[in-house]
Amino acid sequence: MYQKGVFKELMEQFISGEITSEGKTMLLEMLDNPQYSEELDAILRENFDSVEIPTVSPEVTKKFVKELREKMDASSKTKESSVISLFNWRKIAVAASVLLAIGIGSLVFFQNRDQSPVVVAPRLADDRDPGKTGAILTLSDGSKIVLDSVGNGLLANQNNTAVSKKNGGLVYKAGSGAQVVYNTMTTPRARQYNLELSDGTKVWLNASSSITFPTSFAANERKVTLTGEAYFEVTKDKKRPFRVSVNDMQVNVLGTHFNINAYDDEATVNTTLLEGSVLLAEKDKKVLLKPGQQAQKQKAGAIVVNDNVNIEEVMGWKNGVFYFENASLQKVLRQLSRWYDVDVVYEKGIPSRMFEGEIQRNLQLSQVLKILEKNKVHFKIDGKILRVMP
Amino acid sequence: MNSNLISSNESALLLRIASGDELSYTLLVEKYWQKVLQHALSFVKYYPVAEELTQDVFIQIWEKRNKLSEVNSFENYLFISSRNLIISHIRKKLIETDSLKGEKLQELFFKPDEQYEFQELVGIINEGAALLQEPRRSVFLLSRMEGRDADYISKELGIATRTVRWHLLQALNFLRNYLHKHYNINLLTLISLGLKFFS
Numbered sequence: 001m002y003q004k005g006v007f008k009e010l011m012e013q014f015i016s017g018e019i020t021s022e023g024k025t026m027l028l029e030m031l032d033n034p035q036y037s038e039e040l041d042a043i044l045r046e047n048f049d050s051v052e053i054p055t056v057s058p059e060v061t062k063k064f065v066k067e068l069r070e071k072m073d074a075s076s077k078t079k080e081s082s083v084i085s086l087f088n089w090r091k092i093a094v095a096a097s098v099l100l101a102i103g104i105g106s107l108v109f110f111q112n113r114d115q116s117p118v119v120v121a122p123r124l125a126d127d128r129d130p131g132k133t134g135a136i137l138t139l140s141d142g143s144k145i146v147l148d149s150v151g152n153g154l155l156a157n158q159n160n161t162a163v164s165k166k167n168g169g170l171v172y173k174a175g176s177g178a179q180v181v182y183n184t185m186t187t188p189r190a191r192q193y194n195l196e197l198s199d200g201t202k203v204w205l206n207a208s209s210s211i212t213f214p215t216s217f218a219a220n221e222r223k224v225t226l227t228g229e230a231y232f233e234v235t236k237d238k239k240r241p242f243r244v245s246v247n248d249m250q251v252n253v254l255g256t257h258f259n260i261n262a263y264d265d266e267a268t269v270n271t272t273l274l275e276g277s278v279l280l281a282e283k284d285k286k287v288l289l290k291p292g293q294q295a296q297k298q299k300a301g302a303i304v305v306n307d308n309v310n311i312e313e314v315m316g317w318k319n320g321v322f323y324f325e326n327a328s329l330q331k332v333l334r335q336l337s338r339w340y341d342v343d344v345v346y347e348k349g350i351p352s353r354m355f356e357g358e359i360q361r362n363l364q365l366s367q368v369l370k371i372l373e374k375n376k377v378h379f380k381i382d383g384k385i386l387r388v389m390p
Numbered sequence: 391m392n393s394n395l396i397s398s399n400e401s402a403l404l405l406r407i408a409s410g411d412e413l414s415y416t417l418l419v420e421k422y423w424q425k426v427l428q429h430a431l432s433f434v435k436y437y438p439v440a441e442e443l444t445q446d447v448f449i450q451i452w453e454k455r456n457k458l459s460e461v462n463s464f465e466n467y468l469f470i471s472s473r474n475l476i477i478s479h480i481r482k483k484l485i486e487t488d489s490l491k492g493e494k495l496q497e498l499f500f501k502p503d504e505q506y507e508f509q510e511l512v513g514i515i516n517e518g519a520a521l522l523q524e525p526r527r528s529v530f531l532l533s534r535m536e537g538r539d540a541d542y543i544s545k546e547l548g549i550a551t552r553t554v555r556w557h558l559l560q561a562l563n564f565l566r567n568y569l570h571k572h573y574n575i576n577l578l579t580l581i582s583l584g585l586k587f588f589s
Binding site for chain 1: 416419420423424425428429432433435438441444445448449452469472473476477480481483484485514533539540552555556558559560562563564567571
């Protein structure tokens with residue numbers, strides 16, 4: 001039965017959002033019926049001709065054209081082979097360390113089939129160990145505790161809040177009548193650490209980062225300050241919003257999992273939401289994120305939301321891997337610089353290479369470089385300097 | 391944008407694109423992208439998806455650029471190029487189940503820890519709605535804040551149902567643009583938080 005009027009009514013209801021679920025089912029059937037294609041065309045055409053077009057600034061148009069270009073480039077790039085795929089890293093990493101071991105005439109064994117290879121070999125004259133667990137804790141009175149070497153147990157008691165080391169991390173427990181005093185945890189390059197705040201919130205701090213936090217929180221809010229990179233699992237507490245200050249930006253949450261990458265040498269401050277919701281605020285700008293989204297704040301202040309973020313890449317550092325997706329050599333080396341505590345020097349310009357894949361963070365620097373060298377770049381380790389050779 | 395492109399020049403422009411001139415292609419995109427985006431927004435309802443669809447339309451136009459030399463009316467060609475993509479999105483939206491249908495805004499934010507987001511959102515929506523002209527603003531408020539249907543609003547304001555719906559569509563598109571532009575809040579976020587006003 002041909003019901004032109006019904007079809008039209010349903011389409012109008014669909015457009016204005018009034019359509020019921022019965023209406024939807026009916027409309028879906030009608031769309032599959034070629035009888036209505038002419039009417040559908042007319043409705044689409046009417047909208048095409050009458051829709052109001054707002055005036056947009058040239059910047060908005062420029063941004064659209066730029067993103068269009070990137071999308072077109074990306075789809076043509078897959079046809080070229082300018083990106084060497086480093087996936088299957090585990091296999092390559094094993095091969096590379098075997099190669100390396102043979103090169104220096106030594107022994108390789110595997111702890112476990114699933115675990116990474118362990119190279120037992122005389123140290124190369126110039127190599128760098130991977131980073132490890134460690135940090136410096138600055139107490140409210142200014143005294144510092146190096147957390148690399150201390151054993152499990154109570155470390156300090158400040159104004160009724162106990163801080164102890166437990167399973168390689170730090171735990172704060174506020175007693176009754178605890179006063180608000182601030183501690184700072186700092187990781188140098190080649191160290192990372194995790195801690196549990198007095199409200200139960202867990203924080204993982206990447207290398208070359210710091211977090212300042214009260215040993216026990218105030219009654220109305222939970223406020224911490226971050227530099228560098230950290231991953232948060234915030235304990236739900238509707239009465240006390242959790243706020244992270246990063247430069248001029250505030251990240252407000254109630255109870256969520258998210259990662260903030262705010263290194264000074266990266267182009268953007270990236271806030272990535274894994275669970276729950278967060279509200280970013282900076283002066284009059286506000287951005288609400290949903291899980292899987294990443295807000296990228298440029299130095300100039302603009303905040304762009306990226307829907308297609310690779311969580312594995314963002315969270316690689318916490319999961320013990322470097323994970324690269326379409327990463328430039330500079331981006332790769334910035335991460336190596338933090339984890340192996342080296343300064344990167346480009347001897348003759350910056351080669352334009354792209355990297356993709358994952359490398360374990362427990363490899364020696366020389367092993368990681370061997371893998372990268374498959375992409376026609378050459379390195380030399382010179383004490384604490386990593387030279388990129390022409 | 392580029393309103394100096396007059397239609398007699400347009401066929402010359404299309405010919406240049408057909409022969410692979412990227413600069414001319416950019417001019418064409420600059421001139422027409424908003425038209426496609428706004429058209430798509432009426433059916434797709436979600437700004438980032440509408441934007442993506444618009445990109446796909448223009449990518450297709452570039453990939454089939456040799457056809458442009460035979461095009462008489464570019465607007466017509468543009469309409470046809472976007473047609474199938476939009477229809478497949480309508481299908482997708484019709485299949486989505488809306489479990490939230492019939493609930494009131496306030497009730498969707500019943501969890502106490504969502505009240506914070508709720509207040510933020512209502513504030514932002516009111517800001518945008520304040521920029522609408524009458525009767526468009528009243529149509530929007532009656533429909534989305536009071537949950538009235540098109541028939542009720544038609545009687546209340548003394549305008550035809552069709553006109554009510556037309557104003558509603560334009561108001562919703564306006565607010566979708568407004569939220570995207572000023573707060574970078576995309577509508578799925580709102581919907582995922584339970585706000586289903588704009589779907």
